């Protein structure tokens with residue numbers, strides 16, 4: 001398509017699958033995350049299949065790093081057409097166990113990281129009157145479970161932001177905003193859980209759920225970005241059938 005997309009959290013899971021999927025459609029992909037080695041591997045795989053990729057090691061919680069990310073993207077591939085705000089963490093825990101540092105990290109990555117990336121791409125998008133923002137929220141951004149209070153709070157925030165952005169930017173500037181709400185997906189996300197009590201209960205409650213493949217969510221993102229300009233996919237909830 002010749003478009004340029006920044007994908008945050010491209011070093012694993014949904015971000016990695018999304019980068020491959022968009023690159024296969026001719027989108028020039030800018031791979032952002034902290035683990036540069038993983039991104040370099042992904043870039044090689046994409047280029048081997050004939051795609052174009054750029055690696056920019058980025059911590060989305062650092063404003064200067066995000067500014068650098070968008071500058072590098074523009075220098076290499078031109079203005080950013082698509083931003084996939086995918087980087088996120090899910091260290092679920094019970095509130096009473098006071099994993100305060102993890103609460104703060106989730107707020108930093110899942111909310112502030114999204115805001116910082118938005119701030120860097122919006123000026124060009126509003127000026128060019130085009131662009132597509134994909135925010136990865138969650139079904140946890142609609143339903144709260146014991147142990148998901150803080151994670152859910154961050155994903156409710158992402159959904160609220162998506163709504164606000166859409167209402168502000170779509171009619172006036174033709175910028176589209178899509179909020180993706182996955183159910184359980186097989187990725188490294190669960191590795192961030194350190195609350196043993198929660199982990200045990202989580203395994204019990206999700207024991208019968210057959211997790212989605214990361215490609216299932218990449219397909220949903222591809223669906224949203226491949227619509228004609230006049231078609232605006234606002235929200236997509238995608239769960240395993242067995243999740244109910």
Ligand code: NJP
Pocket residue numbers: 008009010011012013014015032033034035036058059060061086087088089090109136137138139140181182183184185186187188189190
């Ligand atoms: O998880 P994982 P997913 N700066 O752990 C990156 C949402 N979601 O693909 O920095 C920059 O494989 C990290 O990279 P690195 C979820 O909330 C998932 O499942 O190198 N990047 C890695 O690439 C999240 O928003 C499920 O460590 C940072 C990526 O984030 C999104 O899907 C369900 C970073 C995480 O990849 C992708 O998660 C649902 C930082 N400071 C929503 N910190 C699910 N899997 O079931 C982390 O509803 N990253």
